[in-house]
Amino acid sequence: MRSGRRRTSRFAAAALALVALAGCTSGGAEEESDPFMVEPRPPGAPDIDYDSPALQEARAAAGIEACAPGDRTSGPAVLPELTLPCLGGGEPVDLSTFEGPLLVNVWASFCGPCRHELPALQQFHEQYGDEVTVLGIDYNETRPDEAIALLDETGATFPQLIDVDLVLGTQRPFVPLREIPKTVVVDADGEVTVLPQSFDDLDDLLDAVAEPLGLDR
Template sequence: MRTGTEPGRRRTSRFAAAALALVALAGCTSGGADEEGDPYMVEPRAPGAPDIDYDSPELQDARAAAGIEACAPGDRTTGPAVLPDLTLPCLGGGEAVDLSTFEGPLLVNVWASFCTPCLKELPALQQFHEQYGDEVTVLGVDYNETSPAEAIALLQETGATYPQLIDVELELGTREPFVPLRAIPMTVVVDAEGEVTVLPQSFDDLDDLLDAVAGPLGLER
């Protein structure tokens, strides 16, 4: 591995902007992201998932309005799994997905609505999806999320339409190759041979993203 720099029904409420700011502080270290946009540090949390609804008629409607693609398993049928045997629900409802069904070429981006650097790079990830989606599967994982409604709204605002899973129980951060997941955003890329590259950093734009992933994925720019 190379290193760079059964879901249930749950309740939630919509957050105003001021409340969202408080959530950001609660979900990260006291410093959060610095002025240069360094990734948010994920604070340890007591075991057990919070009472958050990530699948409701309202969220389903919001996801459809945002044009976010449906979640679907990968097509790995042979060979060892490169991602963990972990099933995560689909953000906004739909089919839960076992990560171990995916194989490369693959890009997985771990993010959350309270993470400013995460939101900044969403347009670049969408551009990558539009330009290279026929060659590379792009998948988002909304991690440590406190407001799925806000997450979907931000995806719509930034135009990000690639499939999105959600991990409110912080299981991803305990599984290879994501462990230790101490900060978000994190991007994991898997090439066609199953070689994994972990990129615990944020990206300013598509060129910045391609500088990091084109080589590992064998893409022509």
């Protein structure tokens, strides 16, 4: 594994060239929580630096938890064998090491609905983190500094990976990944629920995830 700057994959960007243009599904303040369409980064786009010393310092100041692999030691993997780097520095993590109960949220700093729901996800992490692993994946990010600043602003401290190569969007259960935010929930038996929506608050999030995760409210 190499550290420092990672180059975006031209192949991955080309493979997702049919993804819709960026922009909220429609205008208007009321639709703040509508999914945000993802625009693939064009071939030849500049490198994205996601673990510079400045980003490492910002991540530490924001109190974002260290990235760590999951505890799966046997049984079929529920997430793809895909190793992603840690946003703001740290050890890369293989998604296939995770098992349920698990909540994975895919987001980006340019996505208004993602910004809106981060506090609810953090509240969930604080209240249920001992029962459910919570993991963020910063997807198709162009400004990791703004992503870390947003996490700091919203108080989100759960671990964060980053996918600047758009590989996640080619892997089940995340495919198709044309809109963010998207939340993938895995229960203790490995059953997967995909939620292509955003959440207004903790109650809204629990309405969607409490039953599949077997949580008492």
